[in-house]
Every structure is written in structure tokens, then in C-alpha cells.
Amino acid sequence: MSSTLGTPPPDQASYMLRAAASDTGRxxxxxxxxxxxxxxxxxxLDVGCGPGTDLPTLAERVGDxxxxxxxxRDPGMLALARARTEDLRRVEIREGDAHALPVEPGTVDRAKADRVLMHVADPAGVLAQxxxxxxxxxxxxxxxxxxxxLIVDAEDLETSRAFTRYTTAEAVRHATIGxxxxxxxxxxxxxxxEVLATTPVFRDVHDADHTLGLGRTMQKAIDAGHVDRDRGHRWFAGLSQGPFYASFTLVSVICSR
Incomplete structure (x- = not known):
């Protein structure tokens, strides 16, 4: 892994598709x-469907x-979702905000929101919708x-903790929504x-950097004064030295109406 921090973030659609295709994602x-x-x-109803990752599977389950x-709400995501489902006549792609769902009241039998609430302005408002x-x-x-x-193993434990604190406090809108x-x-x-917890484990530093944004987030933490520059660079460079470990908890909740 390069020791350079602050690499550009991956394309959002590609990021979502790659995460969904991982063992943990599947x-x-x-x-x-x-x-x-x-x-x-x-x-x-798939709230925040993104590039349509789950739509073909949902269509298969509801049948003809x-x-x-x-x-x-993202036109680029909607275009990808339409392309992914163009042969599935039972799939409808609608542009709209999760805070004002373009769906008639009381018309949905099943609904899902997957890694959406951590990004929205008002999670409670989306659940009300x-x-x-x-x-x-x-x-x-x-x-x-x-x-x-979030746990990232490193000899410099305090910098790992500072990385997690910055991620929670600054990098993600609703970081503890799970x-x-x-x-x-x-x-x-x-x-x-049902309330379930899954722990995605990363043992490949490149996969972890892609999914968790280790270098990008550390650079932001340095720029914001949360981590000393030299210490942050040493921490990041050291992650590729020897066996690597990182993990976090993913919470899933099943509800009924």
C-alpha cells in the first residue's frame, strides 16, 4: 500500500457494488x-436503492x-439502477428524497433501507416515511x-483510537446509528x-483502505488538527507492515408494522 494519504474517494456506485459483492455484504x-x-x-420498497444493487433479487422474490x-435522489444512481433493471418490468425506479418518499400511503408490503440512515438529515423522519x-x-x-x-490494529494504539474518534465525530453524519x-x-x-449484529473483518489492507477510507480519513483528521501529521503518516504507512486486522459492527433490525 502506498504511504500517500488523501487519495481521491472511489466512485460511489462502484464502492457500493464492491461492498455488496464482498463475502460479508452477500x-x-x-x-x-x-x-x-x-x-x-x-x-x-427499497429506500436509497443506489445503483440498484438489490433490485434484481427483490424482483425475483416478488415474481411476475x-x-x-x-x-x-441521485440522478446518476437512478440511471445505473434503470440500466440494471431495464429487462425487469416489475421494477419501478422513482426519483425522490427519503424524507418525502414518492409512494402512496399504506401500499407497501415490505421495505428496506440498507446503510442509508447514517447519511440522511433526519433518520427518524425517514423511518416515519x-x-x-x-x-x-x-x-x-x-x-x-x-x-x-471501528477497530484498526496498529502498534500506535492511541492514533488508531484517534482515527476512530474522528470517524465517529466528524467523518460520518450519524456514525452510531447502528x-x-x-x-x-x-x-x-x-x-x-429481530436485532442482529455482524462483524465484517478485514485482513487485507488494500480492501480495508478502499472500504473504510483509511488514508482519506486520516488525511482529513490531520488537516482538522485531530492527529499530528508525522504521527498520522507513520500510522498509515505501518498498516501494511505485517498481518493486518480491522473490523466494525453492522447492526440489522427486522420490524413489523
Whole structure:
């Protein structure tokens, strides 16, 4: 790994697709969809569908008699989602904000939001919108990381801790949303059925740098005065020396309406 910090972030769509294709990504997504118990003929809503990563799988599960609605506010993501699902006539791609879902009240049987709430302005408001959109008996799947649990092994433990503190306090909008999912879902009116925790483990420093933004975030921490420049550069360069380990906790919540 290069010792240069501050490399440009990866293309967001490519980042999302790569994360979804990882072993951990496939495992927790499959678990979430299985627990959602999606059935043929249902209407399924994917809030913050991004490039349409999960839409083909959702379409397969609802069958010819069902409908899948993917909502995102980013025109670039929507274009990719449309291209990914152009042969799937039961998939509808809608441009819209998660805070004002373009869905009629009480029309959705299943809904999911995967790593979306940590980025939005008002997570509780988005959950209220999902409650509005779903019908009685609906099931909802939520998945979010808790970045307070981010661990990066290094000989300089204090700098690793400073990296996590900066990630939680500055780099991610709602960095601890994972631990709050069940409480927020309950406050929105949902009944919490399942709370699960997965720990993605990174042993390849390049994969970790791509997914966790180790170099980019450390450079931001240095620029903001949270970490001494020389110490931050030594920390980053040392990550590629010998066996590597990093992990964090991903929380999944299954609710009913």
C-alpha cells in the first residue's frame, strides 16, 4: 500500500457494488432478505436503492405478480439502477428524497433501507416515511454500521483510537446509528422482531483502505488538527507492515408494522 494519504474517494456506485459483492455484504443482505419473508405478488420498497444493487433479487422474490419500487435522489444512481433493471418490468425506479418518499400511503408490503440512515438529515423522519408507506402487517429491514466500534490494529494504539474518534465525530453524519436502530424503529411505531449484529473483518489492507477510507480519513483528521501529521503518516504507512486486522459492527433490525 502506498504511504500517500488523501487519495481521491472511489466512485460511489462502484464502492457500493464492491461492498455488496464482498463475502460479508452477500451474507448480511441474504440474511436480511430471508428475514423479510418477501412473497410472490407483494410490493417491496427499497429506500436509497443506489445503483440498484438489490433490485434484481427483490424482483425475483416478488415474481411476475409483484412490484419493486427503488427510490433514490441521485440522478446518476437512478440511471445505473434503470440500466440494471431495464429487462425487469416489475421494477419501478422513482426519483425522490427519503424524507418525502414518492409512494402512496399504506401500499407497501415490505421495505428496506440498507446503510442509508447514517447519511440522511433526519433518520427518524425517514423511518416515519417508511411507516406511512407500509400497510398493517408489513415487514421492514434496516441495516446500519456503528462506527464507534471501528477497530484498526496498529502498534500506535492511541492514533488508531484517534482515527476512530474522528470517524465517529466528524467523518460520518450519524456514525452510531447502528446501535440506535431498534429504538428509533420502535419510536416510529414499528414492532421490533429481530436485532442482529455482524462483524465484517478485514485482513487485507488494500480492501480495508478502499472500504473504510483509511488514508482519506486520516488525511482529513490531520488537516482538522485531530492527529499530528508525522504521527498520522507513520500510522498509515505501518498498516501494511505485517498481518493486518480491522473490523466494525453492522447492526440489522427486522420490524413489523
Amino acid at each position: 451474507a448480511y443482505k441474504r440474511q436480511t432478505l430471508d428475514l423479510l419473508d418477501i412473497r410472490a405478488g407483494q410490493t417491496v 405478480g409483484g412490484t419493486v419500487i427503488g427510490v433514490d 417508511m411507516y406511512r408507506a407500509t400497510r398493517p402487517g408489513a415487514r421492514i429491514g434496516l441495516a446500519e454500521p456503528d462506527w464507534d466500534t 446501535r440506535s436502530l431498534a429504538r428509533l424503529a420502535g419510536q416510529a411505531g414499528f414492532r421490533v422482531e
